Structures are given as structure tokens and as C-alpha cells.
Amino acid sequence: MYYLIVRNLGAPRCVDRNEEDLYEDGMSFDCTPHLECDPKEFVKEVEIICIEHPDDPFIAMVFRD
């Protein structure tokens, strides 16, 4: 399982999870969920768009279990 983690004010949160690594720069996500995730291995960094702030890209990290 792959997890998309966003970090704000020092606190990480898992906003999306998927069985495949679909995550790429420029993809849009709802950044409000706190999903239950089990991130173990860092995969990559991507620049995502939170749908609540379409003009401000955020750096997110992709992990896998």
C-alpha cells in the first residue's frame, strides 16, 4: 500500500492511500482527511494541489508499508 503524507505545523497526516503508486506532481487531493496509515519506507516527494487551495502547491511525501 502507498500513502500520501502531508506535513503541516510539524504534524504529518495521511490524506490518501492506494495499492499502486499513482502519485505524481500536480495531482489534486482533499487535504483534510486523517486516514489510518502505516508508512514505513520513503518513496518520493511530489508537489500536490489541495483542492481547498488550488493556487498554492504543497509538498507531499509518498511512503509505502
Added chain:
Amino acid sequence: MRKFSFLIAGLLLLLTITACTSVKRFKSVEYKGEDNSLVDVELFNARISDEPVAVREKNLWTLSANAQTRLVQILDERYPDNEQFMSAMAGSFGTGETPSQDLTRKDLRMIFTISKNRDYSLLNDAGGRFSPADRIEYLKLSLIIPESYNRRFHEWNRYITEYGDIDIADVSFSRNLDLSVDGSPGGVDLGSEAALARSEKQVVSKRYLKLNGSISDYRVVIEEEGTREVDLTGNITADVSLLFDGFPEIVMVPVFTTVEDGSMELSSLNLVDVEVPAMSEAPDTLYADLSLNYIYRHVASGWNTFAEWDDKVEYYQGSISRRIPLFPKKDYLPRLYCIGTEQGGKDALKYRKTQEKEYLLQFRDRHDASRFLEWLQNPSRQQSDPVFIGSSKLLYKGDPITPLEVIQNQMKVLPVY
């Protein structure tokens, strides 16, 4: 010969009179160069006001007079029973939707202290640069915040100096602080025998201070110029608004009703959008770069009189720059609260709306969180059944939680950040 002496004496007298006048700024003036040790500046205090609470409970007392009358009539028709009528009057109501809240704007009060280096041991030293009549004539204060903090200055709110204060609500301002003076400060009366009297009556609008200020995204600039006898030493208070870039959060607003036995029942849990500051990390202190440029008016001689016309003035310019702490972490982090435990790292309750919509169960204030925890721990609840709110579940470490587990895990209200 005697007439000639009188003429010379008369001319000298006239010269003296015209020389000793309050409309002169100084006797002589000279620019002496740069000296950065004459003035100092400190940010004495920087304080952030509490976050504005935009959400207000709606009840009978928050309505206008006409709406109150109409509501009482409706409730009277709907609830003929006196007890039910009183209960309906005391309740809260509304659409069930709570407006979104913005926690990214902070009102900041900064107090700058401008001080002179008062070295009295150099008072009569020819090379000394201090006299009691010295004053700071001009200053330009800049405060710059690093772009990496994702925050920017938004607007001025208020500006206060030793000489007056100005309410501002804009990105720039330019004002004069004036005082009308009616008097004869340079009056000279030579007596009736001399048959020559001169009274320098002045009706002037005496300007104490010229003020300028501007705000751009990352910089605040304050400029002050004192006119005669006005020393800019002292405190300057500047109230400004700061805006952080926003990051989306969802907070829970519980709505409780009181049931017949007097206990609280959760009637709904509203999900409200809020904006919190967007910063990947939360540094312990946010810093800013403070700089001061000044013009120092040193009175080399003539400082034994209050008037300035007889001063031999030497001007110095100087500058100071330093990085200063602006405010600590606790002042800029949003005050949101969750329910959880701190044993082996913080674990908080979550609210599962659907399989892919799990949110942290966080509240906009401690009061809401405490009331929700109290409701969870109510002994009249089924202690071993998972907690449902409508069709949504409460989760702890990914699993549904029961009221018994809430008590067993000694859950308490915790700050989210």
C-alpha cells in the same frame, strides 16, 4: 561722535534682537559623519491577540428586537405548555451550518523602544558626542519577515508614539501631529525708556511630528521626523495584522440539547471548515529582521538654554540592524483541541464519515472538547457498544471505540498542536 555711538549701539541692539529669535533653527550646523553608537532600538514587546471567534451561538437573545417578538409569538403558539415553552425559549437554534473560520489572521502589537546613549561623563569633553539638548531628529524603522514563514503583513491597525496616536486601517499612512500655539515665545521688551519694544507674537500651528508608514507583504516601514525641540526617544507602538498562508482543516462543532432528566444529549456534530497557518514545520520562535536608520542632532554648544536658536549643531547619521524574536510557537499555533492519550506518543480519536473520509476529532476550543468527552463518558450510555454519531463511527487507533475504552484508556482533552 556721541550721535555716532548711539547709532552703532542702536544697530547692535537691532542685530541682537533679530538674532535672538525663536524662528531660527540653530546658530550653526555641520554634518559630522556616521556614528552607529548614539542610538539603540529594541523590540520591547510583541504580542499576538487572541484569535477572533467568528462563530456565535444563535439564540433568542442574539436576535433583533422585532425578531425576538416574532419568535416568542411563534413559540407561544407552538408550545402551549408553560414548561415546554420556557425550554424552547432557552434553547439554541440555527440552520445547523456553522460558518467557516479563518485562523490565519493574527493581530500583532509591537512596542519598539528607541533610546539614546546618554554618556554624561563626556558632557564637557570637546570630542564628546553627548549633551542634554541632543535629540533624535529623524528615524526610519524597518521590520522584515523572512518569506519562508509563509506569512505577510496585511494592514496597519493603529500607530502610537510618545506624542499621539493614529487609528489606521490601510497599507500606508502619512500624518502630521499638530498643536496650535498662540503666544509670544520670542517676545522682547526693552522697557519704556528705550522707547523701542518688539514683541514677536506667533500664532503658529506647531507641528510636532511627521509620520509615514507603509506595509508590503514582508516589510513594515515606519518613518518619523520630529520638528523643533521634539526628541524621538521613547516608545513606538505599532499594531498590524499578519496573514499566514492557509491550510485546510475540519473541526467538529457539537450541538447538545438538555433532555428531561437534565442530562446532555448530542443532537448533531457539525463539520466546519477552518483555515490554519500553512507551514510544514512549527519552529519554536519566529524571527524578524529589525533595522533602524537615524539622524542624531548633537548640540556642541548652546545646550545650556532651552531655546534652539543659539545651538551649534552637529549632525550624525547611523544605522542598526539585528535579528529579533517576533513571537514564540504558542502564539501562532492554532488553538484546536482533540481527545486522546499521550502514552507512547499522542493518539487521538478520529471520526469516520465514510471509508475514505476519516477526520481527526478536533474542536475549536477546549470547552467543546470537554463537553464531548463528558458526553462520551456518561455512565448511562451502553458501555460496550461502539460509539456511533448518526451513521458515522468514532475510531481509536483505527478501530471503533466504546465508552468503556474511553474510560479505560484515561482519555483526556489535548491540544492538537
